[in-house]
Amino acid sequence: xxxxxxxxxxxxxxxxxxxxxxxxxxxxxxxxxxxxxxxxxxxxxxxxxxxxxxxxxxxxxxxxxxxxxxxxxxxxxxxxxxxxxxxxxxxxxxxxxxxxxxxxxxxxxxxxxx
Numbered sequence: 401x402x403x404x405x406x407x408x409x410x411x412x413x414x415x416x417x418x419x420x421x422x423x424x425x426x427x428x429x430x431x432x433x434x435x436x437x438x439x440x441x442x443x444x445x446x447x448x449x450x451x452x453x454x455x456x457x458x459x460x461x462x463x464x465x466x467x468x469x470x471x472x473x474x475x476x477x478x479x480x481x482x483x484x485x486x487x488x489x490x491x492x493x494x495x496x497x498x499x500x501x502x503x504x505x506x507x508x509x510x511x512x513x514x
Contacts, residue, residue, distance in 0.1 A: 403427045410439045462487050463504045465494075 406427035411417055417424050425446045428435060433447025445451045454461045462484075475493040476486060487504075491497050 403430055407431055408438065411437060411444075412440060458504055 401423075406424050409417060409424060411421070411424060428444050429446040433450045434443060434445050436442070437444050445454055475490045478486060
């Protein structure tokens, strides 16, 4: 199976990928470690360093996710470069939005150096 064949599969609906998702992730990573998935428009972060960068940058990336995948969508369109206020206002409308993995960290206080 070619890289193109693998990345054209539907990660969220293809049962074969549940049993062995690693070739799919490797195909996406070889294409680009951060790219948009074709079926549901979600961004796939498959590179290790890219995932670490996203995880550690709460200013740019939100943990506001749906544990049910991309199917419910966000309650309002997320348009523009700064959607922080929209996320804060509507995040409680996502399924299981009160679960710890879906919450953004609280702001970190700036602590002076000794």
